Amino acid sequence: MTTIAILAGDGIGPEVTAQARRVLEALDLDLTFEDALVGGAAYFAAGHPLPPETLDVAKRADAILFGAVGDPRCDALERRFRPEQAILGLRAALGLFANLRPATLFPGLEDASALRPEVAREIDMVILRELNGDVYFGEKGFRTAANGTREGYDVMSYNEAEVRRIAVVGFEMAKRRKNKLCSVDKANVLETSQLWRDVVVELSADYPEVALTHMYVDNAAMQLVRNPGQFDVIVTGNLFGDILSDQASMCAGSIGMLPSASLSAWSGANGLYEPIHGSAPDIAGQGKANPCAAILSAAMLLRHSLNQEEAALKIEAAVSAALVAGARTPDLGGTMTTSEMGDAVLAALV
Ligand SMILES: NC(=O)C1=CN([C@@H]2O[C@H](COP(=O)(O)OP(=O)(O)OC[C@H]3O[C@@H](n4cnc5c(N)ncnc54)[C@H](O)[C@@H]3O)[C@@H](O)[C@H]2O)C=CC1
Ligand SMILES: CC(C)CC(=O)C(=O)O
Ligand SMILES: [Mg+2]
Structure with a gap:
């Protein structure tokens, strides 16, 4: 029996997850679903954004949607009680260090892209974001300086093992795609990035067939808009990958189009699958x-955790x-509701 943990969360989380679940159910794959509270919903019900029962459900499952x-x-709660700590906690507890964020322009969405159609049409990349380190997981806090002013700090760091394991995934992914890897950092300013670049360069000796390039993150942000077609696989750190993937989403039409897979190994037993967007309180409940x-995250779940490539392709073709x-x-310029969009995908599922 294959069990999928459904951690729908807050805001639009439950609305979009319900549609992904309908699509999975329609495929008749003998899946069992187990729901658990997470985020603000869990905080209000159980006093913690990631209650131990939810973590148990996630750990037991074959994959997590x-x-x-x-x-x-x-937003004013002590940080450890904030909903966002739940997703950070899951990524850490399950060792989900590799975050695959594919950005592709689906045919017909040229008009939804923020870019000119001939530029947008070329978008077909994967942003590979490191997910267990960087400034998100470093020491943080508030302190008072000698002159009495308040300071906030968050320590950015990577060790070489952390960089190497995500870079290996990057090179392996590049080998399976177009043998092109662009490593994005800020090595002109940050020591964290200098180590990142050094380790990536060292590892490149094992992958002579992969054309490796390096780009500073500020330039990468600009190039994503100028000529996104130049990118195939981008490998980058947690913070830069978070920001660049939201940017790439609008190049590809909408933040409502980009799925992700968070894996603890190249092929991911109990991986976590989620849209790259957040809970969108501004449109929740509407x-x-x-x-x-x-829905596309559910396809990635089938591909990476359940080895069901055919079913994954079916979902992608239906979307x-x-x-x-x-x-x-x-968000794409239409008038359909969330469930009507789900209906349209289901109707196209063959
Ligand atoms: N992995 C996660 O659970 C994430 C959680 N968040 C959290 O979500 C909350 C809102 O954060 P924001 O910065 O506003 O980011 P967001 O991604 O939730 O929303 C940004 C903008 O995109 C729109 N949008 C997002 N998803 C959409 C969809 N599927 N369809 C149509 N429009 C969509 C929203 O309406 C909003 O205008 C915050 O509490 C944030 O911390 C943010 C990102 C990831
Ligand atoms: C909410 C954050 C913890 C992370 C985020 O924005 C993301 O993973 O895309
Ligand atoms: Mg984000």
Whole structure:
């Protein structure tokens, strides 16, 4: 029996996850679903954003379908109780260090992209984001300087083992795609990035067939808009990958289109699958959320955790066909509700 943990979370998380679940159910794959509270929903019900029962459900499952966490009512809580700590806690507890964020322009979405159609049409990349280190997991706090002013600090660091393991995934992924890897850092300023670059260069000796380039993150942000077609696999740290993937999403039409897989190894037993977006409190409860990123995350789940490539391709083809037929939520310039978009994908599932 294959069990999928459903951690729908807050805001639009439950709305989009419900559509992804419908699609998985329609495939008749003999999956069992186990729901658990996470994020603000868990905090209000159980006093903690990642209760031990939820972590148990996640650990026991063959894979995790995650929605999003974040609730404005929690923004003033002590940090350890904030909803966002749940997703950081899951990534750490499950050792999910490799975050695959594919950005592709689906046919017909040229008009939704923030870029000119001829530029947008070339987008087909994977942003590989390190997920267990960097400034998100370093020492942090508030302190008072000698002159009495308040300071906040968050320590950025990577050790060489952390860089090497994500770089290995980057090179391996590049080998399976176009033998092109772009490592994005800020080595002109940050020692963390200098170590990152040194380790990536050392490792490149093992991958002579892969053309490795390096780019500073500020330039990468600019190049993503100028000429996104130049990128195939980008490997980068936690913070830079977070920011660049949101940017890439609008180049590809909408943040509601980009799925992700978070893995602890190249092929991911109990991986976590989630759209790259957050809980979108501004549109929550209104049926406006685009469920495609969540549905495409379910496809990645089938591919990476359940070894069901054929079923994954079916879902991706159904999303593509629905879009070609004109299915559009408001973020894509249409009027469909979240569940109508789910209906359109289901109708295209063959
Ligand atoms: N992995 C996670 O659970 C993440 C959680 N968050 C949390 O989510 C909350 C909101 O954060 P924001 O910065 O506003 O980012 P967000 O990604 O939730 O929303 C940014 C903008 O994109 C729109 N948007 C997002 N997903 C959409 C979809 N599927 N369809 C249509 N429009 C969509 C929203 O309406 C909003 O205008 C915060 O509490 C944040 O910490 C943010 C990112 C990731
Ligand atoms: C909410 C954060 C913890 C992370 C984030 O923005 C993301 O993973 O995309
Ligand atoms: Mg983000």
